[in-house]
Amino acid sequence: MLFLADFPDESRRHEGMSQRMIAIDSLCEQEHRTYLFVSYRLYWRMETRRISHNATQYRCNMFKHFFLISRLLRQADILYFHSVINVLPLLPFLCFIRKQSQVVLDAHGVVPEELLHTGKTMKGKLYQLAERSIFGRVNKVITVSDAMAVHFSRKYPRWDKSYLKYPILPSHISVADLSNIRELGDEQTHVLYSGNLQAWQNIDLMIRLIKNNRSAGIQYTIMTGQPVEMTARLAAEGIRVGDGIAVLTVSPNELQRYYRKAHYGFILRDDMLINRVACPTKLVEYLYYGIIPIVKSSKIGDFKEMGYEYVSCENLSDGLPARKSHINAELVSRYMAETTGLDFKKLIGRER
Incomplete structure (x- = not known):
């Protein structure tokens, strides 16, 4: 089971995206899983961190660790992308994913639109490419709201697989009373x-x-x-x-x-x-x-x-x-x- 994300350390656990990762990880904490974070610029020396007794984080450089990254994607039965933010650096590797592998995109938000709104046109277009590419391969898209699913269904009307809403809930909230x-x-x-x-x-x-x-x-x-x-x-x-x-x-x-x-x-x-x-x-x-x-x-x-x-x-x-x-x-x-x-x-x- 391969998660494409940088699992948060203690300093980032309060952030919305981090709380989402922690919540999803808690659903499969009995499974052996790998977290992979890829950068074009950083991690020329690969970093490895033990998250738990059966979970490991790898931080890799796209160029230096090309063969390791491609092997991890090729071997995974389940690939879970946390946001298109983590799709972009892996665009050259999507072809290594086996056809029978289950690919999931947890959308988190509408990243291209966020960047375009803030005037970051080039980055917005790059993430638009990443989003379009992953929709060409993904088996399931997880959204934080029904409104987000409606947005994607209008944007990608030819994508005919399933959406599932899984709201972002703060980690300290358990039972409402x-x-x-x-x-x-x-x-x-x-x-x-x-x-x-x-x-x-x-x-x-x-x-x-x-x-x-x-x-x-x-x-x-x-x-x-x-x-x-x-x-x-x-x-x-x-x-x-x-x-x-x-x-x-x-x-x-x-x-x-x-x-x-x-x-x-x-x-x-x-x-x-x-x-x-x-x-x-x-x-x-x-x-x-x-x-x-x-x-x-x-x-x-x-x-x-x-x-x-x-x-x-x-x-x-x-x-x-x-x-x-x-x-x-x-x-x-x-x-x-x-x-x-x-x-x-x-x-x-x-x-x-």
């Missing part, structure tokens, strides 16, 4: 943001919304790995930290303490394909804890079709009631149920 959304009897309304200052987070919009909707009845909590930069951005708009606004850096283990207390959470994504097919782990976390998202666009993944509760940023006011959403918590319970009892053989279409 009403204890996550118990009302704390707090007179204040708690609004939070969890994340950094990337452009797609629409931080300037969030700061304007905070500035225009401040009152003694609302406490804003911003949890970020960039507290200095966030504080400076707030100050530029005349907002002083400490006056109903807190900027914190918290460890992953502390997040649930703040999520349990929060009533609303900012997730200000634009209305575009990248977000319409996504399954953001932050949004799943918000819903799991009964938090009501404050959104710029409500069209994020499958959640609008599933009936999640949200507040549009145009309707935000300083009179937000302090309440949790049972609807959102129950929605995540249904979402989680879709993955319950799904083993790896079923996931890749190799049920016995």
